[in-house]
Amino acid sequence: MDLSIISLTVQDIRFPTSLSGDGSDAMHTDPDYSCAYVILKTARNDLEGHGLTFTIGKGTNVVVTAVRELEHLVVGKRLGDIYSNFGEFWKSLACHSQIRWIGPECGALHMGTGALVNALWDLWAKIEGKPLWKLLSDLEPEQLVSCIDFRYITDVLTKEEAINILKKNKQYKQQREAELLEKGFPAYTTAVGWVGYDEQKRRELCRQYLNDGYTRFKAKVGTSIEEDRKRLTIIREEIGWDSILMVDANQKWDVNEAIEWMKQLTDFKLLWIEEPTHPHDALGHATISKALAPYGIGVATGEQCPNRIIFKQLFQSKGFQFCQIDSCRVGGVNENLATILMAHKFGIPVCPHAGGVGLCEYVQHLSMWDFVAVSGSMENRMTEYVHHLNEHFENAASAKAGRYLAPKQPGYCCHLKEESRKVYEFPNGTYWSQKQ
């Protein structure tokens, strides 16, 4: 903890996923799954923190520039000073007197903050020799809560309430850890549901995932009612009616349009409609939630909610029934701790967004801490799992029979292989420079 951060590097890494249609949806028709990738170095050669935020191609460079603007706030800082009052340090990034103007706490700047903060947690977990979920679970309630910036959320959750939640759950920790290590954490797959796949590929994927033990599936909707019904019919034919099925519109609709559209899909027994409209529209989500409740369809959102303040309003307004935190869009782990604690207070299950680049590797830790230290429940809780691109990770998340296996290696476990970064760095990596 006497070490300091001596350098920060940030890379623009882009995988050409638009060629295969992986990740395509109603709004993002040609994503090249990408990330801004941060490496923090210390004086110890064997101790680096790696962190990233997920993007989908063009625009990654803007996030990279945002990280560089924050560099001077991190390089030279002593690790002990950062981690002993991590909430204050987080605030120094998220609330710099000049830089915050281009947020505040949203967009490219906040995503850059997320990448940097995730790298700091990776470093801390490596120093402690624990996977992140275990580091979080082992922190004393007061210490964990000192990592959170409670600004703007004290009207729904105070520091004292947060400490009390953690204290009450402390007695169950050992038992829950044992359960987690034995059973893993529920996963669902989106692999069967991308817009760009043909019928044969979709049927084959459904069978493959069923065989692998999956019972929870998600599909994209929003292209047209006819195409949506066709896609869902194929999936239900394959997975049957005992499996759980969710759908995702990726913000395609206005509020009333979402309600009318979903009323035409009620016969598919859908657990949730995800991102029915713009992610900033807490009140719009509340209107949709109320209208769809009689059909047994919940509302889920969060992957593009910029910060704890929008999440707070989703809780307050009953805007969603499933809270989908994202590991990178908000300001990294610290802000997600706040959202998970608010979710607990409001009785809303947390079902993280994943897929992309590194999101599965990340959110598994957050879900596992949620289970061990906060909610104590796996009911109605599951985490998205997608394995494409995992060949590029040194320590990819792994799932078996539809459940994430608790990671055991130290760190926040999201290292892209050096070789992959050399090939896919934009625009000078070997893949992109050969294309030009």
Added chain:
Amino acid sequence: MDLSIISLTVQDIRFPTSLSGDGSDAMHTDPDYSCAYVILKTARNDLEGHGLTFTIGKGTNVVVTAVRELEHLVVGKRLGDIYSNFGEFWKSLACHSQIRWIGPECGALHMGTGALVNALWDLWAKIEGKPLWKLLSDLEPEQLVSCIDFRYITDVLTKEEAINILKKNKQYKQQREAELLEKGFPAYTTAVGWVGYDEQKRRELCRQYLNDGYTRFKAKVGTSIEEDRKRLTIIREEIGWDSILMVDANQKWDVNEAIEWMKQLTDFKLLWIEEPTHPHDALGHATISKALAPYGIGVATGEQCPNRIIFKQLFQSKGFQFCQIDSCRVGGVNENLATILMAHKFGIPVCPHAGGVGLCEYVQHLSMWDFVAVSGSMENRMTEYVHHLNEHFENAASAKAGRYLAPKQPGYCCHLKEESRKVYEFPNGTYWSQKQ
């Protein structure tokens, strides 16, 4: 209209205002008033569109990078194709299938969109030979409304409703234009209220502005109750009790803190508390509005609201009593047209945020269009006016006796002098390179 845009340049311009304390407030203690400055060229040497978005120092570079990411969507486009369906073109910028991920419609990306869109309006107004407010006022209702992207707001305002609002007001246009040209539009000053000024400077400024005919003043609050009371006491001593006084906390407080703090300032007869908390917190603003209503204090916000979706929720939740649009933070003129029309529907007066770099030059046009074509009223309406830095503009906004004078020159009137840009371009302009 057969011309195309042949190039885009974008500059990072920073004025060292932190040296004098101009613009300092409780959250932004050392702003260097800055902007990302866009120039669009056409094949005609005498026809350029200039546009900017305001920033406060570090971070400007991130917005500049965002503009460059959008460049390929604009350069090469025919002007006639842009302006004949400006709403669709706006959507192509704000909703690019890859780039939107780093918003959506917020932060550095959306501010860059704003600078670019403002430059496009400058170009259009020059082609028509009219100041922007007059161009907007002269557009047929259908054509004006075709500039707006109604996505995500149709639950409160449809295209048809917007057209009807404009049609109903058309008959009063000539009479209102005459009134505007004769009387100008009400202005208020913030010059007396910055945190960084000492008592003598503050008293002198109050006297100077009173002498100039100002009757509306605004001061910063949020440093400490004691300092706030001292600052407000000085100002009330100077301006008397018939003048209007507003205060601005620049997001310093949590929701309950805002209420408790303001209860200790009720004796100063305050029209509004501006930015009491985080600008994304529509429901928090509603709680504050309700609590302060008995004291005759309204809530104002908007300068850091990222888009029409957050404004929509402020209208729906009765989150504010004064709607403070900003000309640059949202996606430029087009998105502000939507917000002004929503404000009309909800009966909320629009009192734009200004100051900064170029904001006075911009928002005067929006307020004047609001008066001529939408609200038809100057009651409870006023636009911030600050004249510092106006020596750098070729066509600075001008106010007399506390009222903005309607600009008459063609364009959106926000040209920084070439000489000023050479001096203050960061980091290579003569001012900044000599400092290093």
